[in-house]
Amino acid sequence: MILVLGVGPIVFASAVASGTAPPQTVAAPIAAPATTPAASHTIRSIRVDGVQRVEPETVLSYTKLRTGQSFTNETLDQAIKDLYASDLFADVSIAGAETGDIVLRIRENPVINRIIFEGNKRLKEDKIRKEVKLAPRQIFTRAAVRQDIARIIELYRRQGRFAASVDPKMVNLDQNRVDVIFEVSEGPKSKVRQINILGNDHFSDGKLREQMATKEARLKTMLSSNTSYDQDRMAYDQQKLRQFYLTEGYADFKVTSAVAELTPDKRDFIITYVVEEGKRYKFGDVTVDSDIRDFDNTKLAASLGITKGSWYNAKQVETAVDSLSEAAGAFGYAFVDVSPDFQRDKDTLTMGINFHVAEAKRSYVERIDVNGNTQTNNKVVRREIRLAEGDAFSSFQVKRSQDRINSLGYFQDKFEIKQTQGSAPDRVVLTADVQEKSTGELSLSAGYSSLEKFIIQASIKQRNFRGMGQELRASVSYSTYSKSVELGFTEPYLFDSNVALGGDIFRRDYRSYNTVGDTNTTTYKQVSTGFQIRAAVPLSEYWSGAARYGLSYDQVSLDQATYYTNGSCDVALAGSYLCDAIGNRWTSSVGYSLIRDSLNSRLNPTRGSRLSISQDFAGLGGDTHYLRSTIIASKFWGLGSGFVLNAQAEGGHIQGIGQDVRLTDRFFLGDPQIRGFDIRGVGPRVTRAYYDTSTVPATLTATSNNTTEALGGNTYYRGRLELQVPLGAGARELGLRPSIYADIGAVFGGKTPTLADSCAAAIIAGVACTGATRQYTDSNGAPLYLDSSGASTTTNTGTPYTYALSAYRETYSGNSPKPRVSIGVGVNWNSPFGPLRIDLAKALIKQKGDDTKLVTFNVGGQF
Numbered sequence: 001m002i003l004v005l006g007v008g009p010i011v012f013a014s015a016v017a018s019g020t021a022p023p024q025t026v027a028a029p030i031a032a033p034a035t036t037p038a039a040s041h042t043i044r045s046i047r048v049d050g051v052q053r054v055e056p057e058t059v060l061s062y063t064k065l066r067t068g069q070s071f072t073n074e075t076l077d078q079a080i081k082d083l084y085a086s087d088l089f090a091d092v093s094i095a096g097a098e099t100g101d102i103v104l105r106i107r108e109n110p111v112i113n114r115i116i117f118e119g120n121k122r123l124k125e126d127k128i129r130k131e132v133k134l135a136p137r138q139i140f141t142r143a144a145v146r147q148d149i150a151r152i153i154e155l156y157r158r159q160g161r162f163a164a165s166v167d168p169k170m171v172n173l174d175q176n177r178v179d180v181i182f183e184v185s186e187g188p189k190s191k192v193r194q195i196n197i198l199g200n201d202h203f204s205d206g207k208l209r210e211q212m213a214t215k216e217a218r219l220k221t222m223l224s225s226n227t228s229y230d231q232d233r234m235a236y237d238q239q240k241l242r243q244f245y246l247t248e249g250y251a252d253f254k255v256t257s258a259v260a261e262l263t264p265d266k267r268d269f270i271i272t273y274v275v276e277e278g279k280r281y282k283f284g285d286v287t288v289d290s291d292i293r294d295f296d297n298t299k300l301a302a303s304l305g306i307t308k309g310s311w312y313n314a315k316q317v318e319t320a321v322d323s324l325s326e327a328a329g330a331f332g333y334a335f336v337d338v339s340p341d342f343q344r345d346k347d348t349l350t351m352g353i354n355f356h357v358a359e360a361k362r363s364y365v366e367r368i369d370v371n372g373n374t375q376t377n378n379k380v381v382r383r384e385i386r387l388a389e390g391d392a393f394s395s396f397q398v399k400r401s402q403d404r405i406n407s408l409g410y411f412q413d414k415f416e417i418k419q420t421q422g423s424a425p426d427r428v429v430l431t432a433d434v435q436e437k438s439t440g441e442l443s444l445s446a447g448y449s450s451l452e453k454f455i456i457q458a459s460i461k462q463r464n465f466r467g468m469g470q471e472l473r474a475s476v477s478y479s480t481y482s483k484s485v486e487l488g489f490t491e492p493y494l495f496d497s498n499v500a501l502g503g504d505i506f507r508r509d510y511r512s513y514n515t516v517g518d519t520n521t522t523t524y525k526q527v528s529t530g531f532q533i534r535a536a537v538p539l540s541e542y543w544s545g546a547a548r549y550g551l552s553y554d555q556v557s558l559d560q561a562t563y564y565t566n567g568s569c570d571v572a573l574a575g576s577y578l579c580d581a582i583g584n585r586w587t588s589s590v591g592y593s594l595i596r597d598s599l600n601s602r603l604n605p606t607r608g609s610r611l612s613i614s615q616d617f618a619g620l621g622g623d624t625h626y627l628r629s630t631i632i633a634s635k636f637w638g639l640g641s642g643f644v645l646n647a648q649a650e651g652g653h654i655q656g657i658g659q660d661v662r663l664t665d666r667f668f669l670g671d672p673q674i675r676g677f678d679i680r681g682v683g684p685r686v687t688r689a690y691y692d693t694s695t696v697p698a699t700l701t702a703t704s705n706n707t708t709e710a711l712g713g714n715t716y717y718r719g720r721l722e723l724q725v726p727l728g729a730g731a732r733e734l735g736l737r738p739s740i741y742a743d744i745g746a747v748f749g750g751k752t753p754t755l756a757d758s759c760a761a762a763i764i765a766g767v768a769c770t771g772a773t774r775q776y777t778d779s780n781g782a783p784l785y786l787d788s789s790g791a792s793t794t795t796n797t798g799t800p801y802t803y804a805l806s807a808y809r810e811t812y813s814g815n816s817p818k819p820r821v822s823i824g825v826g827v828n829w830n831s832p833f834g835p836l837r838i839d840l841a842k843a844l845i846k847q848k849g850d851d852t853k854l855v856t857f858n859v860g861g862q863f
Helices: 054-060 073-085 125-128 144-159 205-211 231-247 299-303 314-330 378-382 395-408 729-733 758-764
Strands: 002-006 045-049 089-095 103-110 110-119 165-173 178-187 191-198 254-262 266-278 282-290 338-345 350-357 364-371 417-421 427-433 440-449 453-465 470-478 483-491 502-516 518-538 543-558 583-597 608-622 626-640 643-656 685-692 707-710 715-724 737-750 773-775 803-805 810-811 820-830 834-845 855-862
Touching: 045 054, 054 103, 073 103, 103 626, 110 125, 144 165, 144 178, 144 707, 191 205, 191 395, 205 231, 231 254, 231 266, 231 314, 231 440, 282 299, 282 338, 314 350, 314 395, 364 378
Parallel strands: 045 103, 110 178, 191 266, 282 350, 364 427
Antiparallel strands: 002 165, 089 103, 165 178, 254 266, 338 350, 417 427, 440 453, 440 855, 453 470, 470 483, 483 502, 502 518, 502 707, 518 543, 543 583, 583 608, 608 626, 626 643, 643 715, 685 707, 685 810, 715 737, 737 820, 773 803, 820 834, 834 855
């Protein structure tokens, strides 16, 4: 039997096989004895009929009826009300009032067998079950059903589904049990159809809507989750409006009304704000009144950045309070009360402010507590804190400690060191409540690059090895043009001293390529095997020094079948620049770096700067001798609202010592250093064009047949300006992180290669160009000849066995310090199939020979 349970007066519809019986309204029955006594009577006996689970004594305990007591109609009515109030009974009546032999006839409420939810797709069943109070084996009551319906509807309203409804039903079972069914109609998600603002004269509706977190449901906001109605967000928007007006000088601004109306179809909301802007104020006199003797009130007031006569800005006032608190903290005062006293002049529309700094005592660090680190050793955190127990308090050192701990990358973002009152007014307790995150990375990734096609990488890294802050890493990679195996280890605090020591061993296989039309062809192959040992020590809070020694063995080779003739590199096939590069060499180098780092995070910085000056000298033994110098600088500015501006600049020069700088040691530029250009697409290069020798004079073939080889340079510079642009919450949930940027740079210098032109003399003479010829040799290098029968022989009695080489002309281009400039947009996306980076960049300024590229993409996934 299925009973439909209403939420007003309970209506039961009994469904039977032959049809549905007419609904009956069941209300609390009123006792109607056959003969109502006109006066008080005495209870001679009391009997309880109809109980199944409840003991008769329990039923009587809910009433005041007792044997031997007198009763009236009112007494019996109250007994019925009391029994209904217990929520144990579905029906109660009293008989025997005319004789005094009272019979309590009851029908118990059923026991719940199951709670069933139907129609809930947007809310998982386990989330709803945690909110409802009804549960199996509990007594069923209509009041509890109504309460649970209200809870379920409230859950949907929190999701923005205000059209949701719940229809309760119950199925009667044997032994007075029921199944309760909540049929849910979720309805559509209610959007904010329109935001109306009334009373705004100085700013447009659109300008004010930009300040709000809530957005109107439009095509451009389809990815945002802020288009749904949220009462809490609406209150937040009122605060945002007030903050905006206060930063624009409207000190009397207020929101007089905020109403959200549900449209008749219950699908959307229309929000209306009524505001009073008031008059616009300017700053008056700004003074500082400090009770702390260390402070110079005049200098402090001048340093606040508030100019008399400028428009009043509440944000500047907050910043000034923070600035005074930080200044006090720098002097050792941990707890300082800074209170701005506003002098509002409505006649002149000025706002004078006096910042009063209350007297305080110098503070000292009583204790430093580190909590929440279950894997990380306590000393790993403590050694980054720039204060110790007993030190004079310094807000600057506290902030610096936060930045250093954040830069470790072992803990969740937005970590802060909390300051609390110690055992005395001049004592402060610093508490570092860290929340650890995973520092181990084990990945096997496959990806695709527009240049290298398929890429396979495997790596394992532990950035907090053994919880001691050590870094252990190993990686293997494979692609069309590069293969590598690397192992590395770094100990940041050797023997608990402030000295970092690390090392790497590696083997790298790199294949250079030239371009024939749109096709890339491998030219030289470079295999490097070696190791590097490095050490670093801090020189001050921001400056550090590093030293390193490296030894590597490089093998540079060309494909002999393609570029060799008679066992040696053929300039006519490879070019002098490639023939000069081949060979095996040892490189033994020593270097140093001076680094200044004030970034608030090394992993994802939003403010601060970094400067690195490095030099490497190769020549402590080995076959290679040079001095390489580089300087790299970057700075980050947090612009607010999630915008981060980054400026980078770098440059370098390599000088050969007693020898020319070899091809593989030079600097190369292109993607990704300068987007908008191909990999190694900027700088000096040799282009080889081929002749059509069937004409007289010989003519060059189509440029699509040309080949180019990047040669790099001895000097380079590069700069970048990039703005990270925040998106709405919906885009952030998708993992989209866009940026706009401008790149500039150039690479130049170095030895100009020897160039060749096979047909130059013939063209000048006006005769046919025959090009170069080569004689075949046997396996021992002996020249071959053709005898009279056409067979090859080493006997010099016949015709030389030769073959012709294509005639060509080489040109050298791109060796210019003139800047190459590109602008573009890029986006990182944590897509379902792996991280994806797409860059769309346009080269605005380029030089002859440069290779440009409009779109670059890389995609990979971890599994």
